[in-house]
Each structure stands twice: as structure tokens, then as C-alpha cells.
Amino acid sequence: MIVLTKAPRGTRDILPDEVEQWQFFEEKVRALCRLFGYAEIRTPVFEHTELFLRGVGEVTDIVAKEMYTFTDRGDRSLTLRPEGTAPVARAYLEHKLYGEAQPLKVYYIEPMFRYDRPQAGRYRQFHQFGVEVFGAMEPSLDAEVMMLSLHLFRALGLGEFSLQLNSVGCPLCRAAYRACLQEELKEKVNSFCPDCTGRFHKNPLRILDCKHEVCQELTVGVSLMIDNLCGDCAEHFAAVREAMDALGESYVVNPRLVRGLDYYTKTAFEIVSPVLGAQSSLCGGGRYDHLLAAIGGPDVPGIGFGIGVERVLLARAAAGCSPPVSKSIDVFVATAGNVSAAEALRVVMDLRAEGVAADKDFLGRSLKAQFKFADKKQAKYLVILGDEEIKRGQVMLRDMQTGSQTDVALAELTSMVAKLVKGAKK
RNA sequence: GUGGGUGUAGCUCAGGAGGUUAGAGCACCAGAUUGUGGCUCUGGGGGCCGUGGGUUCGAGUCCCAUCAUCCACCCCA
Numbered sequence: 001m002i003v004l005t006k007a008p009r010g011t012r013d014i015l016p017d018e019v020e021q022w023q024f025f026e027e028k029v030r031a032l033c034r035l036f037g038y039a040e041i042r043t044p045v046f047e048h049t050e051l052f053l054r055g056v057g058e059v060t061d062i063v064a065k066e067m068y069t070f071t072d073r074g075d076r077s078l079t080l081r082p083e084g085t086a087p088v089a090r091a092y093l094e095h096k097l098y099g100e101a102q103p104l105k106v107y108y109i110e111p112m113f114r115y116d117r118p119q120a121g122r123y124r125q126f127h128q129f130g131v132e133v134f135g136a137m138e139p140s141l142d143a144e145v146m147m148l149s150l151h152l153f154r155a156l157g158l159g160e161f162s163l164q165l166n167s168v169g170c171p172l173c174r175a176a177y178r179a180c181l182q183e184e185l186k187e188k189v190n191s192f193c194p195d196c197t198g199r200f201h202k203n204p205l206r207i208l209d210c211k212h213e214v215c216q217e218l219t220v221g222v223s224l225m226i227d228n229l230c231g232d233c234a235e236h237f238a239a240v241r242e243a244m245d246a247l248g249e250s251y252v253v254n255p256r257l258v259r260g261l262d263y264y265t266k267t268a269f270e271i272v273s274p275v276l277g278a279q280s281s282l283c284g285g286g287r288y289d290h291l292l293a294a295i296g297g298p299d300v301p302g303i304g305f306g307i308g309v310e311r312v313l314l315a316r317a318a319a320g321c322s323p324p325v326s327k328s329i330d331v332f333v334a335t336a337g338n339v340s341a342a343e344a345l346r347v348v349m350d351l352r353a354e355g356v357a358a359d360k361d362f363l364g365r366s367l368k369a370q371f372k373f374a375d376k377k378q379a380k381y382l383v384i385l386g387d388e389e390i391k392r393g394q395v396m397l398r399d400m401q402t403g404s405q406t407d408v409a410l411a412e413l414t415s416m417v418a419k420l421v422k423g424a425k426k
Numbered sequence: 427g428u429g430g431g432u433g434u435a436g437c438u439c440a441g442g443a444g445g446u447u448a449g450a451g452c453a454c455c456a457g458a459u460u461g462u463g464g465c466u467c468u469g470g471g472g473g474c475c476g477u478g479g480g481u482u483c484g485a486g487u488c489c490c491a492u493c494a495u496c497c498a499c500c501c502c503a
Contacts, residue, residue, distance in 0.1 A: 006494075061501050065427070083503085112503080117427075120497070128503060195500070211499085260502060281503060308503030336461050367461050375463035386461065400463070 010124025021313050024324035026109060028155045029129050033107045036148050038131055041106040043087040049077040055086030055295050057262025059202060066114040080113035084130040085288065085304055086295070092134050093297040102135030109309065121279035121311045132304035134292070139239035142267045142287065145303055147247065149271060149283045156312065157321040161282060164270045166226065166257035167237040171290065173230035178204055180223055188218050208256040224255040236266050259284070263291040267303065275318040282315060283307045330357040330421045332374035336367045336386035344385055354418040374400065381417060
């Protein structure tokens with residue numbers, strides 16, 4: 001039975017209290033992207049299913065079992081986007097952005113959808129902050145992209161995380177390596193875990209990244225992609241490392257790091273957090289030099305990453321990062337006696353007109369209850385508007401932190417409070 | 427998709443081997459001299475005990491199913 005009072009499985013509401021964390025994250029992202037020269041892009045929440053089949057790869061898990069696909073009334077097969085790169089690549093081609101000054105550097109913070117079994121740090125609707133750069137092959141760009149993600153984590157106060165770096169080669173050297181790896185492993189294929197016996201044919205590189213100890217032991221000393229790169233890929237990888245070294249940035253070369261999506265080439269990286277559970281990957285990215293060609297465009301290179309917003313927020317909480325300061329109201333206008341709610345609203349609107357965040361009671365509560373409410377809302381000041389005050393033309397202004405009170409002429413209240421509030425912000 | 431844990435008030439949880447009107451803390455609301463928050467005290471509102479079925483004289487408690495949730499695998503952010 002469908003419960004109407006519950007959000008669908010794997011989805012959740014972000015309530016006002018938590019939204020502050022999200023806005024904090026978004027502010028850091030926007031500031032950094034501006035600093036790094038990345039412009040925001042927004043693409044539709046669904047695309048033609050075919051885009052993901054071609055762009056992500058038909059044998060990947062995302063396409064094989066995790067897509068939210070539906071047919072619309074015009075009999076089109078559409079899919080809620082499971083990742084951000086293919087849609088942005090599509091937009092790049094559709095609007096012929098390769099005709100503009102290159103490279104094109106864009107970012108997005110948008111919801112993604114994957115029909116997966118929910119777990120810690122994994123949801124069916126989740127959010128990714130991602131960047132994509134099209135039209136440049138230079139290794140220093142790979143370094144810049146990684147730097148952006150590292151800087152974001154630091155700006156967010158995340159202390160512990162590690163950057164894992166690898167090169168997955170290009171179609172040429174990877175195909176040759178893949179064949180050589182299969183040759184080396186074929187004797188042991190029956191000793192691997194059930195998952196890896198399957199991987200042997202589907203994606204033998206993935207065996208190297210298996211969590212099972214047996215598989216790890218069986219692959220000790222086996223040839224690695226990193227040692228079998230073609231000249232071009234090896235040179236690129238060395239240059240990326242050189243750029244990172246020059247920046248004094250530490251990273252771990254992990255030759256067993258594999259990307260799940262088909263379109264990755266050369267640089268592959270991942271940033272993992274030790275404070276999360278099994279879903280410890282905060283950021284995954286890399287180069288995809290032939291994705292554009294795969295979906296019918298010119299053979300323009302690209303690079304990007306995706307960062308899981310929920311996971312970053314989870315990691316912040318787990319690491320005990322202090323929450324962002326909550327945005328409370330400046331003034332609460334309380335009424336007493338026969339002063340009408342309409343009169344209070346007029347004062348509140350006057351304050352707001354001066355840029356003072358003001359609020360009032362809307363439940364006809366007692367003065368005491370209004371005080372409690374103002375306290376709960378962490379109002380910095382409270383104004384009492386009572387019969388006495390109206391008569392004298394003086395209202396009482398109370399500093400809620402210190403408890404001190406002063407009389408202020410009603411006519412001067414707005415400018416007075418505006419000055420107080422602005423002074424405190426500096 | 428696979429395996430395991432858990433579903434009692436808004437939240438965190440109690441409810442000995444089935445037996446009266448299901449409890450606590452926090453939160454919420456009201457009051458403690460008729461116009462003053464935080465601390466304290468008093469009172470109050472709130473629960474299809476996740477849902478459906480079964481066993482029983484009797485089920486929050488036992489059994490089955492289902493849904494949800496959590497953890498892990500797979501995969502990934």
C-alpha cells in the first residue's frame with residue numbers, strides 16, 4: 001500500500017534547518033567556481049534515454065539497472081538523468097559551444113536519479129556538484145580540476161580525505177592491456193569471487209579493485225595499466241603528476257583505481273573520506289576524451305568530476321564540522337494590550353523596507369508567549385508595541401542578548417534599528 | 427538485485443516468560459501578581475504500538491506476509 005504521507009523510497013525532504021547546510025555548501029561552490037573561471041549551466045532533469053545508453057555505456061550498472069526510464073505521451077523514451085556529464089556534453093553539442101572560445105568551463109549543482117537500494121550516503125534522488133571542461137587536452141587542466149575539488153573540501157572545513165590518482169589509458173593502450181591482463185589472469189579465473197569471475201569478461205580491470213582478499217592476493221604482482229600506457233598517455237600522466245607536485249599537492253597513485261563509466265580516458269581520480277561508511281567516495285572524476293564523439297559530435301576532449309552533496313554534508317557532520325551560523329531575524333515586534341496586529345504589521349513592514357529582517361506574532365499570543373517565540377527564533381532585538389507606547393509615541397526596544405531595554409521614539413525606530421543591525425554586521 | 431538488523435508520542439527510547447485505562451525524557455501549549463525570553467515548578471494536548479492477516483479467552487509483546495528504514499554486498503556520488 002502506498003503511504004501518502006511518506007516521500008518515495010530513497011528520496012527525502014530537506015527541511016529548513018538542514019537547508020542552511022546546503023546553502024553554505026552552495027555558497028562555497030559558487031565562490032570557488034567564480035574564482036576558477038567556471039560558469040554555471042543548467043540542463044533538463046530528463047533526457048532522451050538514448051543519450052545515456054550511448055554516453056554512459058550500455059554495460060554499465062547505471063544503464064543496465066539503475067535508470068528511471070519512462071515513456072511520455074508522445075511515445076518517447078525518456079530518462080531522469082543518472083549523472084551530469086552526458087547532459088552537459090549534449091548541451092555543448094546542441095548549442096555548438098565548441099564554436100566559442102575554448103576551453104568551455106562549466107559547473108552544475110543538480111539532482112540525479114538512480115534506482116539503487118538506499119544505504120548510508122546513497123539515495124535514489126541525490127545531488128551532485130559537478131564541473132565539466134571541454135576542448136582542452138593539456139595536463140595542467142587535469143590538475144586544475146582536481147585542485148578545485150580539493151579547495152572546495154578545505155573551504156568546507158573537511159580535514160581528512162585522500163586524493164587517489166590513476167590513468168586508465170586510452171582506447172588503444174587500454175585494449176592491449178586488457179587483453180594482456182586477461183591472459184595473465186585466465187588460469188586463476190575460477191578462484192576469484194563470484195563477482196570477479198563475471199568481471200573477467202566484462203571488465204577485467206575491475207578485478208584489481210575488488211574488496212575481497214582472495215582477489216587481492218591473486219592479483220599481486222600482476223601487470224598494471226599504469227605500466228602499460230602508450231607513449232601519449234604515459235607522457236600525459238607524468239605531466240599531470242608534475243603539475244600536482246609543483247603545486248605541492250599530495251596524492252596517492254592508486255594503479256588499481258578503476259572508473260565505472262565507459263567514457264573515461266587517461267586521468268582518473270577519486271577523493272575518499274575515512275569518516276563515511278561503505279559509500280566513502282566524495283568525488284569521482286577524470287578525463288573523457290572521446291565522449292563527445294561517442295554521442296555524435298566532433299572529437300573534442302573533456303574532463304570533469306562529480307561530487308556527492310549528501311555525502312559531503314554527511315562527512316562534515318561525521319567530522320564534527322561546526323554548522324554554519326543560522327540566519328536569524330533582527331527584530332521581533334511584539335504587541336501588548338489593544339494594539340492591533342495590523343498596526344504591528346505596519347511597523348514590521350517599515351523595518352523590512354529598511355532592510356531589517358523583522359517578524360511578528362500571527363497567533364494572537366500573550367506577550368510572554370511572544371517573548372518565548374522571539375527567543376526561539378533567536379531575534380536579536382524585540383520591540384514592544386503597547387497601548388502606553390502608542391500613546392507616548394515611544395516604543396520599548398530590548399536587546400535580547402543583554403536584556404537591556406531603551407525607549408525609542410516610534411518615528412525613529414526604523415532608522416535606529418537599521419543602524420544597530422548594520423553596525424553589528426560589520 | 428543479494429544478505430542481515432529495526433519499526434511504540436514530533437524526537438530519543440522504556441514496556442521482565444502475552445493479562446486492566448501503553449509510559450519516561452526532550453519538544454510543543456498553558457499557568458506560577460493583571461506587560462518581559464533563557465533557569466525552575468505545575469498542568470495540558472498529543473499514540474489505527476508501520477500495515478494486513480494468523481495463533482490465543484486475551485497480542486505492543488508470538489507467527490507469517492507486506493511496506494518502510496538502517497547496515498553491508500553489488501555499484502557509485
